[in-house]
Amino acid sequence: MTRQDLINQIKEKQSFLCIGLDTDIRKIPEHLLKEDDPIFAFNKAIIDATASYCVSYKPNLAFYEAAGIKGMISFEKTIQYLNDNYPMHFIIADAKRGDIGNTSAMYARTFFEEYALDAITVAPYMGEDSVTPFLGYDGKWVILLALTSNKGSHDFQLTEDNTGQRLFEKVILKSQQWGNQENMMYVVGATQGEMFKDIRNVAPNHFLLVPGVGAQGGSLQEVCKYGMTKDCGLLVNSSRGIIYASKGNDFAEAAAKNAKALQAEMAAELNKINI
Ligand SMILES: O=c1ccn([C@@H]2O[C@H](COP(=O)(O)O)[C@@H](O)[C@H]2O)c(=O)[nH]1
Numbered sequence: 001m002t003r004q005d006l007i008n009q010i011k012e013k014q015s016f017l018c019i020g021l022d023t024d025i026r027k028i029p030e031h032l033l034k035e036d037d038p039i040f041a042f043n044k045a046i047i048d049a050t051a052s053y054c055v056s057y058k059p060n061l062a063f064y065e066a067a068g069i070k071g072m073i074s075f076e077k078t079i080q081y082l083n084d085n086y087p088m089h090f091i092i093a094d095a096k097r098g099d100i101g102n103t104s105a106m107y108a109r110t111f112f113e114e115y116a117l118d119a120i121t122v123a124p125y126m127g128e129d130s131v132t133p134f135l136g137y138d139g140k141w142v143i144l145l146a147l148t149s150n151k152g153s154h155d156f157q158l159t160e161d162n163t164g165q166r167l168f169e170k171v172i173l174k175s176q177q178w179g180n181q182e183n184m185m186y187v188v189g190a191t192q193g194e195m196f197k198d199i200r201n202v203a204p205n206h207f208l209l210v211p212g213v214g215a216q217g218g219s220l221q222e223v224c225k226y227g228m229t230k231d232c233g234l235l236v237n238s239s240r241g242i243i244y245a246s247k248g249n250d251f252a253e254a255a256a257k258n259a260k261a262l263q264a265e266m267a268a269e270l271n272k273i274n275i
Contacts, residue, residue: 020239149189190218214241
């Protein structure tokens with residue numbers, strides 16, 4: 001998907017919501033456990049109930065890999081279902097990959113060729129040759145971890161060198177020599193609040209994938225205040241806050257209700273920038 005296609009979807013839906021499919025078999029409603037593939041049955045119901053309120057889905061690979069081969073079959077069926085039924089949704093593999101070049105090339109094959117996903121999250125720690133294999137695909141995206149939502153972001157990402165430059169700034173500036181606004185986004189945690197100002201100093205126009213609203217307590221208003229660009233520039237993710245809105249038979253309706261509420265807040269933010 002191109003940047004312009006994504007912006008068009010955001011305008012059409014009046015939403016920049018990305019729903020995280022972090023599906024844990026231990027958390028899904030009991031009545032689904034008698035299905036052949038409970039994880040897929042859960043995802044399908046969540047997707048059908050929420051698709052009109054979001055522009056993106058983000059399955060996190062950890063949740064599928066944890067269930068072994070069965071989990072990967074559920075992942076594959078989920079992706080197939082999205083590609084067949086909701087082809088204009090931007091699908092992100094939250095896999096946080098990155099390795100020496102030939103190994104990264106295999107990860108890229110997996111997620112971009114085998115599963116035909118739009119984007120993959122990549123860890124920048126191994127540098128240029130670990131990231132560039134993901135950038136050789138037209139219309140596909142690398143989403144580089146820059147300033148994450150967790151407490152551990154202070155351990156490395158927020159530390160300064162002797163010129164005062166912080167590691168997340170170095171990652172963003174250096175990686176702009178490898179990719180551009182058409183094939184690279186950055187992960188910035190919603191919990192980082194005013195830090196979005198500093199992010200926009202080094203990445204004024206790149207799209208940001210922003211996890212951390214909902215269960216982690218990040219503020220959508222603050223993210224928009226400091227991080228929104230003139231064409232939005234944000235994909236804001238919520239996983240647990242939507243998919244586990246209810247543990248009962250009404251789980252899909254409850255997910256739709258929470259997704260709709262976030263979409264309404266997003267529409268109000270988009271209204272401020274006239275898109
Ligand atoms: O900095 C980061 C990077 C990735 N994540 C992932 O996003 C979702 C957030 O889930 P919630 O349930 O909405 O908290 C999850 O898949 C994380 O692994 C992140 O939270 N922060």
